[in-house]
Amino acid sequence: MITAGAGTAALPEGGRVDFARLRRERRARLLEAMAEAGLDVLVLGRPANITYASGARQLWTAGARPFGPGAVVMAGSGRVHLLSTWDDGVPDEIGHDQLFGLSWNPARIAANLAAIPGLASAGRIGTDGWSPGAGSLITSVAPGAEVVAAGPALAGARGTKTVDELACLRTAAAAAEAGMAALVEALRPGVTERQLMGVHAAALARLGLPTPPIEAAACLMPAVGGGPGGPGRLRRLVSDRAAQAGQMVALTAGAIYAGYEATLSRTWLVGAGGGGGGGAGGADGAGGRVASAAQKEVAGRARSLRDARVAACRPGAVSDLLGPGERAGSEPVAWGVGLGMEPPLLGAGLGAGVQLPAGMTMAVQAWAAAPGSEAGGALEADVVLVGADGPELLTRFGSCPALSSDVVH
């Protein structure tokens, strides 16, 4: 039962998400995918895959870490063995005998792996990464094994979402919206992009969530200052430049709940007010600043493009998603989202042959550029469920009133 809406607190009747069922269903999907791929063992190093297999609450760290065995899934026993020196954050169904401790010594790591029943005699091992060092470790433990890519099996299992995964995604979406509200509230002349990043991260932490999935909270327009960014291009790295009244800013908010991610982007006019009713320049909701025609035009173009891409999130081919504007950006226009960013990535030359299944969740973004104008560009992004009957928006946040073409001024 999910009747209490999105929230992170445990509830006496069992809460909003049935985490035991969530883990059980994920594990079943994973074992099924392993069986289909003929894998005896999965050796997982990517934190999201480790979460998917084990349900362990892991410590968030930034960046892509080197591949190494963090979880080992055995098809025969259906058991998940986990790299964890302690049982804090480890679900009950993973017993102490399924934990192996942190080690810096390759010989010890090999011995820990060799102690997992059935691993040494495995015939086919799938891994989600590979490096010369970790690779030789695995082959030394299971000398007779064929080591293959686990990516397709993992993508198959993770691609469509269970009801509890969707509940987690909805909670992440609500939290991401809270992050966006905090950004809009803090947006006033003088605030820097970097300060906005701190405002966003703090808003998520106050909700009890870890560091946001991407620290790209704000990009003031136009992108001035030369360099490869150049005017009319979205910058993903915040700077110390301060917002000026009348300037547009691309705001991106994101949240992780129980490992599940939602992000959204909105373009706002500095000094226009909105969102939480704050912002400098007036209390009348539209604020004191009036957007230029160029700003409204590009903001409207981004919204239309976003709407079109959202509408294209239907089961089947992705040709509509890869339509107009696909080649303009350096980033993909859409990607899978669940336990963080997931395949498929669409755009930037990727995903041409992809078929979207119903039940997949996608992050969809639209960047519209206005090179050479003071408007710079506009960014809109949302998270969408590919529903059997059509797309369902999971993120919900209004547009900047001052940039909406229907505002009379």
Next chain:
Amino acid sequence: MTKSIDGAVLPDVPDLARMRTERHARLQAQMSSSGVDALLLLGTNPVAYATGAEAPGADSGRAGLLRPVALVVGGDPQAHLFTPYPDGAPAELAEDHLHPAIYPELPDGAAAAAAAVSELVPSGSRLAVDELPHPLAAALGSYEITGASGLLGPARLVKTPDELACIRTAQHINELAMARVQPQLRPGVRQNDLSAWFLEAIFDLGATGNGIDPIWQVMPDRLADGPWTTHGDVAFPTASTDRILRAGDVVWVDTGIDWHGYASDFGRTWLVDPLAAPTGRQAGQFRRWDEVVAAVLDILKPGVTALELGRAAIEANGGTRPWVEHFYLAHGLGTESAEMPMIGTDLGDAFDDRLVMAPGMVLVLEPVIWDEGEGGYRSEDIFAVTDDGWVALSDHPYDPYGSRSW
């Protein structure tokens, strides 16, 4: 004691362009001596080291799919950078060395990634890699592949003065943020509230990213009251939640931020009470911690081995190893939050005996004093080995425990 590294003084403000040039020279020297034609790097931290490219802090899933990639070709004055974040490229990077992003993790991106490599490195060349995702491995079949750790490790082991200045700046930001957070500590505050104050502060103070979700672990008095562990030793660090902090809680703090690719590492023990004063036993734990650090610093200079430093720490702790079994007495710090040199790991005494301190090495000393039945004390401080001793890169009080002696 002088504060120089190979005769060069530690600058107040790092010269980032000079730093990138010197790091590149070190990589080239390692490639040349190990007979590697080109170096292909995918890991967030190795790429930051090789290129100086900046990327927004990101969750591991996103960082794995939208990754900056470095390709260092032997004899080339600069590294090639493939990035989804072109605004993060160093200003001095030549236009023909800055490329659109490649997607080596994806089956439909690996062929293009391999094609990009083949335009710059002839097939048959000896190519060192830090990571080789399966799709890329299949696409790079025409190269002789070898591991990169053997040449990355030695290059990164010893820091340039500019790198040390970066670490000091990162640590300073982290410390200033903590000066804002600690006064908020009182009963009723949750672990995640502390994270919120901390994250807001670091970006206000100029951090370029957060490296790890902040840790505010409440420590038990007895090991049996904490999490079960595989080795029976202390469990640390465990992830923060919305746990409500209570009067008398002893909190081990551990955070790390990023400043232009360099990590900080802040560790302190705090008491949850606005008027907190340590008990006699707690004060004794801090004094013991201080004595261990002092004993290590007393002999820290070029030529001393990691084994000798570890033994000095054990002796100062009355014969008991003053660190937890899954960690170390000290670790290095740079573009990684924990890297070589590490002292006291399960790599063993023979490894530590071969690890000899040299000017420019960084040690984060993090002794743990455990006093079964009365909890424990843990703090971290950062030191660089200089030409004839050491210099501290961290500088933060130990409230409410007291003052250091060294």
